[in-house]
Amino acid sequence: MxxxxxxxxxxxxxxxxxxxxxxxxxxxxxxxxxxxxxxxxxxxxxxxxxxxxxxxxxxxxxxxxxxxxxxxxxxxxxxxxxxxxxxxxxxxxxxxxxxxxxxxxxxxxxxxxxxxxxxxxxxxxxxxxxxxxxxxxxxxxxxxxxxxxxxxxxxxxxxxxxxxxxxxxxxxxxxxxxxxxxxxxxxxxxxxxxxxxxxxxxxxxxxxxxxxxxxxxxxxxxxxxxxxxxxxxxxRWSDEFDKAQTSDRPFYLISGQQKQHPMMSQKGDYRYYENQQFQAVSLPYGKDGKVSLYIFLPKQTSSLKSFYQNLSAENWENWMTQFSKREGLVRLPRFKMxxxxxxxxxxxxxxxxxxxxxxxxxxxxxxxxxxxxxxxxxxVEVNEEGTEAAAATSVGIMPLSARVPSKEPFSMIVERPFFCTIRDNRTGSILFMGSIVEPRS
CATH class of the missing domain: 3.30.497.10 (Antithrombin, subunit I, domain 2)
Known part of the structure; x- marks a missing residue:
């Protein structure tokens, strides 16, 4: 032996x-x-x-x-x-x-x-x-x-x-x-x-x-x-942003100052959620949208600090069930960090x-x-073509919500600090999460 x-x-x-x-x-x-x-x-x-x-x-x-x-x-x-x-x-x-x-x-x-x-x-x-x-x-x-x-x-x-x-x-x-x-x-x-x-x-x-x-x-x-x-x-985004629609526009910092920054614009049908505190949109990758970038934008009457006070696993799971298909305009800063x-x-x-x-x-x-x-x-780099990121993986399961066509088109202008995640929609896993207070490209 x-x-x-x-x-x-x-x-x-x-x-x-x-x-x-x-x-x-x-x-x-x-x-x-x-x-x-x-x-x-x-x-x-x-x-x-x-x-x-x-x-x-x-x-x-x-x-x-x-x-x-x-x-x-x-x-x-x-x-x-x-x-x-x-x-x-x-x-x-x-x-x-x-x-x-x-x-x-x-x-x-x-x-x-x-x-x-x-x-x-x-x-x-x-x-x-x-x-x-x-x-x-x-x-x-x-x-x-x-x-x-x-x-x-x-x-x-x-x-x-x-x-x-x-x-x-x-x-x-x-x-x-x-x-x-x-x-x-x-x-x-x-x-x-x-x-x-x-x-x-x-x-x-x-x-x-x-x-x-x-x-x-x-x-x-x-x-x-x-x-x-x-x-x-x-x-790659399911629907890429048109580079011709990208232009320098103001982004408002936490201090109240503003800076000119390249902002991508797009209209379409998105999974969207809005409450009194924030707007949120899901921007899918690939034909099937199995993975998405989620953007959470506090309203002007609120703040990113207030949003984070309510950011928890319990609230997150609840928010994920509230998204539904809706037509709208999304304007998002290009960023890399x-x-x-x-x-x-x-x-x-x-x-x-x-x-x-x-x-x-x-x-x-x-x-x-x-x-x-x-x-x-x-x-991470987010541009007109899609997203590239290196780091980690987290998991959770959530079905897609049905479309609600009766609502008016929304407008989501991401011109101030925001929270974002990259989420696997099949399992619910959060791959990345970030707080963007000053986008840089």
């Missing part, structure tokens, strides 16, 4: 270039980056080899009821709005663009290594109550398969990777779950090599079509592992502070490990 075990371990080392054991753990990143740093005393545990297996050829959902997947979508939505609210506390005066799905995926992979009170804290922060680890993993696998490349005119790709220091020894079950359910690329690097960050960044660059060229600046000597999730989206943020403080505020401290328990990955950093980067 010992000979057979050694043969398997040698095979895995040759295949993945990582020693698999119980000594060290990993961290996550993607458009989210997480680093795990080992604490001072690391015990010399017996190395354990991983029983790795190929990703399932069929979706795990074929053996699971649909309810766990729906619960995970709802959890991701709740977590996404909570995270956005925390980021907003310190960044309300600047443009924000997050991928709650990317953060959720990176933390879900990390969650596979958590135990004890650290796992309990992450469960609450990520809104995963009532879901088993098996349900979380199988639902993420099914959602990834469902979300990717929904239509010929829409490209959505999700990639995961795990980069371990050559000295790292990783728990076999932790490795197996991340490979099987998240199809993570497993790689070994010498973190002391000055080229190690370049190798990781090249993978991120390749999997975001060059939109996020770098996520690791340097590697700390104590760093053990990075887990990276990258998401790339590109979609890069965004990056360290999410440690925001996640700590949501109850995950233990995961960053010396009290952290990631014993399902290895011993004496904690998260060092959660770093998030995004890119």
């Amino acid at each position: 010992k000979q057979k075990s050694n043969a398997r371990e040698n095979f895995l080392q040759r295949r993945y270039g990582v020693r698999l054991g119980r000594r060290y753990a990993f961290a996550a990143a993607s458009v989210v980056l997480m680093g795990v740093i080992g604490c001072p005393q690391l015990g010399n545990n017996t190395s354990a080899y991983a029983q790795t297996s190929q990703p399932r050829s069929e979706s795990p959902m074929s053996k699971q009821p649909s309810s766990p997947e729906t619960k995970l979508v709802n959890a991701n939505t709740k977590f996404g709005f909570k995270l956005f609210s925390e980021v907003l506390k310190n960044e309300s005066d600047r443009n924000i663009f997050l991928s709650p799905s990317s953060v959720s995926l990176a933390l879900a992979m990390t969650y596979n290594g958590a135990n004890g009170s650290t796992r309990e804290a992450m469960t609450k922060a990520l809104e995963l109550q009532g879901l088993t680890l098996q349900q979380i993993n199988s639902s993420n696998a099914a959602l990834k398969k469902s979300l990717e490349n929904p239509a010929p005119e829409v490209k959505l790709s999700i990639a995961n990777s795990l980069w371990a220091n050559k000295e790292a020894s990783l728990n076999r079950d932790f490795i197996q779950r991340n490979q099987e359910f998240y199809t993570a690329k497993i790689a070994n690097l010498n973190f002391k090599d000055t080229n190690a960050p370049n190798t990781i960044n090249q993978w991120v660059n390749d999997n975001t079509e060059g939109k996020i060229p770098k996520i690791v600046e340097k590697i700390d000597p104590d760093q053990v592992l990075f887990l990276i999730n990258a998401i790339y989206f590109k979609g 890069d965004y990056d943020i360290n999410l440690n403080n925001a996640l700590a505020a949501l109850g995950m502070s233990e995961a960053f401290s010396n009290k952290a328990n990631f014993s399902a990955m290895g011993k004496n490990l904690k998260i060092s950093e959660v770093k998030h980067k995004t890119f």
